[in-house]
Amino acid sequence: MTRDLVIRTGGGLSLRWPPRGFAVGLLCALAAFGIGVLAIGGGDYPMSPDVVLRTLLGNGGPAETFIVHELRLPRVGTALMTGAALGLGGAIFQSLSRNPLGSPDILGFTQGAGAGVLAMIVLFGGGSLAVAAGSVLGGLATGAVVLALTGRNGAHGTRLVLVGIGIAAILTGVNGYLLTQAQITEAARAVLWLTGSLDGRDFGDAFPLAIALAVLVPLVLACCGRQLRMLEMGDDAASALGVPIGRVRLLLLGAAVLLVSFAAAAAGPVAFVALTAPQLARRLTRTPGPNLLPSLFMGAALMMAADFAGQRLFPGHQLPVGVVTGLIGGAYLVWLLAAQRRSGRI
Incomplete structure (x- = not known):
């Protein structure tokens, strides 16, 4: 029996990862970095990977430095942070709901963030900061409604999924109505955002997301990872082990909503990454539990790969990253539902 890897941090905290889970997370991180280097080196001014790495380290020429740092790195950085x-x-959503379909795309949180952004664009003509604020407010408002309808102790299992599906349907109608009230230019901007795109992204668009990741990732991994693993065993078992169920579930739900909302503000409501990444991470690690760190790096790798494929699949035409993830994620969802049916779970 292999022993978990233990990494101790300041303040007496320690992080435990199974060796296989740590290896999967490391490989996903390396894959995301490698695809990012290839993406930076592509385009009308191609660069080899060694030139890209040298430029990233500050040893490139003036032309390479401008292209890498000003034109291509912001897009790659936004993709990596959004995917993570x-x-x-x-x-977190799948672990809290104890359901592989517990994704923000299905539970309505992505649609809630979209409603907030559309309100800012259509009603107020807001810029990037207003878009970020609208996304977060929309996501938090959706979370509050879902929590009110399910109850703090019911924010898991089938009840959460069914309530989320209903909220998602309502918000889809709201978003459609907001689009009909927009001017042509505002509607075009809103539709591009709703598709999920990284075109023209700069570090200003990703700055709120970077702050959210810097605060929420350590909080979730170091402070709530162990409690989340206990919650997966059921409320009775978690309560017997001393977990304050209501407080921990509320904290984790808030953190997940903020992560998804800030990601939507940076790149739009990119579909199915939040559904697919945790499932693939769990299958690769073969480890029970939420697999938070492997899921984080898997999401970054998937997002980076989807954006890279969208730029390269059809020469002369670029597909928005949301289109690529929708095609791949939709096929994965159909397969997952078929597998769940064969196993008798649905």
């Missing part, structure tokens, strides 16, 4: 936030947020 969606992967971690999806893992």
Whole structure:
């Protein structure tokens, strides 16, 4: 029997990871970094990976430095951070709901963030900061409604999924109505955002997401990871082990909503990454539990791979990253539902 890896942090905290889970997370991180280097090196001014790495380290020429740091790195950085936030947020949602379909795409939180952004764009003509604020407020408002309808002790299992599906349907109608009230230019901007796109992204768009990741990732991994693993065993078992169920569930739900909302503000409501990344991470690690760190890096790798594929699959045409993740994630969802039916779970 292999022993878990233990990494001790300041303040007496320690992080435990099974060796296989640590290896999967490391490989996903390396894959995300490698695809990012290839993405930076592509385009009308191609660069080899060694030139890209040298430029990232500050040893490139003036042309390479401008292209890498000003034009291509912001897009890659936004993709990596968005994927990481969606992967971690999806893992928390699936663990809290104890359901592989417990994704923000299905539970209505992505649609809630979208409603907040559309309100800012259509009603107020807001810029990037207003979009970020609208996304967060919309996500938090959706979370409050879902929590009110399920109850703090009911925010798990089938009840959470069914309530979330109903909220998602309502918000889809609201978003459609907001689009009909927009001017042509505002509607075009809103539709591009709703598709999920990284075109034209800069570090200003990703700055709120970077702050959210810096605060929420250590909080979730170091302070709530062990409690989340206990919650997966059931409320009775977790309560017997001393977990304050209501407080921990509320804290984790708030963290997941914020992660997904800030990710939506940075890149739009990119579909299915939050659903797929935790599932793939769990299958690769073969380890029970939420697999938070592998899911985070898996999300970053999936997002980066989808954006890279969208830019390269059809020469002369770029697909928005949300289109690529929707095609792949939709196929994965159909397969997952078929597998659940064969196993008798649905």
